[in-house]
Amino acid sequence: MQDGRAEPPKGTLYRRVAADLREAIAAGEYGSGGRLPAESALAERYGVSRGTIRQALGALRADGLVTSRRGTRRVVLGTARVQSFAELVSFTHWARSLGEEPGGRVERVERRPADVREREQLRLEPGAEVVLVLRVRTLSGRPVMVERSLYPLWVGELVARIPPDAVSHTEPLQEHGVVFADADHTIDLVVADADDARLLGCEAGDALLRERRRSTDPAGTPVEWSEDRYLPGTVAFTVHNSIATSALARRHRRSD
Amino acid sequence: MQDGRAEPPKGTLYRRVAADLREAIAAGEYGSGGRLPAESALAERYGVSRGTIRQALGALRADGLVTSRRGTRRVVLGTARVQSFAELVSFTHWARSLGEEPGGRVERVERRPADVREREQLRLEPGAEVVLVLRVRTLSGRPVMVERSLYPLWVGELVARIPPDAVSHTEPLQEHGVVFADADHTIDLVVADADDARLLGCEAGDALLRERRRSTDPAGTPVEWSEDRYLPGTVAFTVHNSIATSALARRHRRSD
DNA sequence: GAGTGGTCTAGACCACCCT
DNA sequence: GGGTGGTCTAGACCACTCC
Numbered sequence A, B: 001m002q003d004g005r006a007e008p009p010k011g012t013l014y015r016r017v018a019a020d021l022r023e024a025i026a027a028g029e030y031g032s033g034g035r036l037p038a039e040s041a042l043a044e045r046y047g048v049s050r051g052t053i054r055q056a057l058g059a060l061r062a063d064g065l066v067t068s069r070r071g072t073r074r075v076v077l078g079t080a081r082v083q084s085f086a087e088l089v090s091f092t093h094w095a096r097s098l099g100e101e102p103g104g105r106v107e108r109v110e111r112r113p114a115d116v117r118e119r120e121q122l123r124l125e126p127g128a129e130v131v132l133v134l135r136v137r138t139l140s141g142r143p144v145m146v147e148r149s150l151y152p153l154w155v156g157e158l159v160a161r162i163p164p165d166a167v168s169h170t171e172p173l174q175e176h177g178v179v180f181a182d183a184d185h186t187i188d189l190v191v192a193d194a195d196d197a198r199l200l201g202c203e204a205g206d207a208l209l210r211e212r213r214r215s216t217d218p219a220g221t222p223v224e225w226s227e228d229r230y231l232p233g234t235v236a237f238t239v240h241n242s243i244a245t246s247a248l249a250r251r252h253r254r255s256d
Numbered sequence C: 001g002a003g004t005g006g007t008c009t010a011g012a013c014c015a016c017c018c019t
Numbered sequence D: 001g002g003g004t005g006g007t008c009t010a011g012a013c014c015a016c017t018c019c
Helices: A013-026 A039-046 A050-062 A085-089 A091-098 A116-122 A153-160 A170-175 A194-200 B013-026 B039-046 B050-062 B085-089 B091-098 B116-122 B153-160 B170-175 B194-200
Strands: A102-113 A129-139 A142-152 A182-191 A207-216 A222-230 A235-242 A248-252 B102-113 B129-139 B142-152 B182-191 B207-216 B222-230 B235-242 B248-252
Touching: A013 A039, A013 A050, A039 A050, A085 A091, A085 A182, A085 B235, A091 A102, A091 A129, A091 A170, A102 A153, A116 A142, A116 A222, A129 A153, A129 A194, A142 A153, A142 A194, A153 A170, A182 B207, A207 B182, A235 B085, A235 B235, B013 B039, B013 B050, B039 B050, B085 B091, B085 B182, B091 B102, B091 B129, B091 B170, B102 B153, B116 B142, B116 B222, B129 B153, B129 B194, B142 B153, B142 B194, B153 B170
Parallel strands: none
Antiparallel strands: A102 A129, A129 A142, A142 A222, A182 A207, A182 B235, A207 A222, A235 B182, A235 B248, A248 B235, B102 B129, B129 B142, B142 B222, B182 B207, B207 B222
């Protein structure tokens, strides 16, 4: 496709073009702050239509790699490595991508009726039950996070069958056809309770970084509602947004 | 455009269609978890091509309002209100959108040579100077955040000329042609230092929620590098991401 | 005024989901 | 097998930036 770089013919056209452009940008071919070739030039170079080029560039735009503005060529914003969705929803994927050894153990599994709020989050009928799983997660043996996950029964029954010392939970779920496709995240600060302190080896009252996450499958059905609490200094969340597409929001908290 | 709803003919076609669909979803016309009409049906209803419909639906997809999957109709994920980019980058915009009274005062303005890291973030030449502005931000008179912003000289000189008691800084900047178009955010937890404690009225050593943000203008030129520290309980950050487009990332912190 | 990205059209084929 | 969204093409016009 392009001279020096390997280009295995897999995936759709625009994904291959996007991957090629990503590599070129990462290799510094256009420099930081440099200008990309015009869409028409890229279309000719890759032998595809302008629409396909625009699809590829749209992906880079969403990742915050390039600008786009009418009247001028696109400008390289940065070379930031973008993590996959799996690395976001799965602690195990994330840890592995860091070269760290993910671990963990299940502290508690509980099946009980869902309360009003839980039913709303998981879009369940009145009287429906949920499965609560409390886990400690470790990086290379060091506890870094406490995870409280809530599953609808059809998912929870699969989760409950996973061995307590299994490293990954999303992987066995995938094998049973439970796919995570969309997630809403809320990030804020919370104070460690007695459970957190015991499991993480900190003091009750210490501050923890909290991520609450609601995940749905490709059909839009909620499959998980989780609250993760991280020890300070172990994790940071990064987001890119632009005047065109903003997925990040800042929310006020009066109470909760 | 669509019977009941007001539809002023402003903006591009696909934006008008998107706005109309957003309203319909917010009004619960398809229900939560309900299915949208097929693209072809929408194209006919609005009298536009399928491509335009897809552009509109792409915007809703990016906001996490609907799913998209080959073979099935789109499903409504939620009705979440999406905040504008301005509400994210500007404290003032954000506060106003909450119905709160934004306030603040400048504590310190300082012009000095940029160090290596600052030069890298703002993409400046060796020897370049920057302007540092330290501000306290309030909601309805209550201090909630300390902001340390770094500007390249050409922006900093404009900022320095803004009255110290001005509520908004981004608005006067906009009037001088400085537009914020893209931003990278990093969110984590940090411990309050003596300055933070004094300005926010907390204890040194207390935990604060930190957001670091690098913003660029439409041409891709860095215009601001800021570190904001929020009192616990005053703010939460929310993100939507999907297997298709992920702008959020979880990063490991060994040190910083 | 030339060059560039943003928008829009009309049509085609394919991969996938469902029944 | 029928319906659906995903991909791709070829062309057109326009709004904007910059020289």
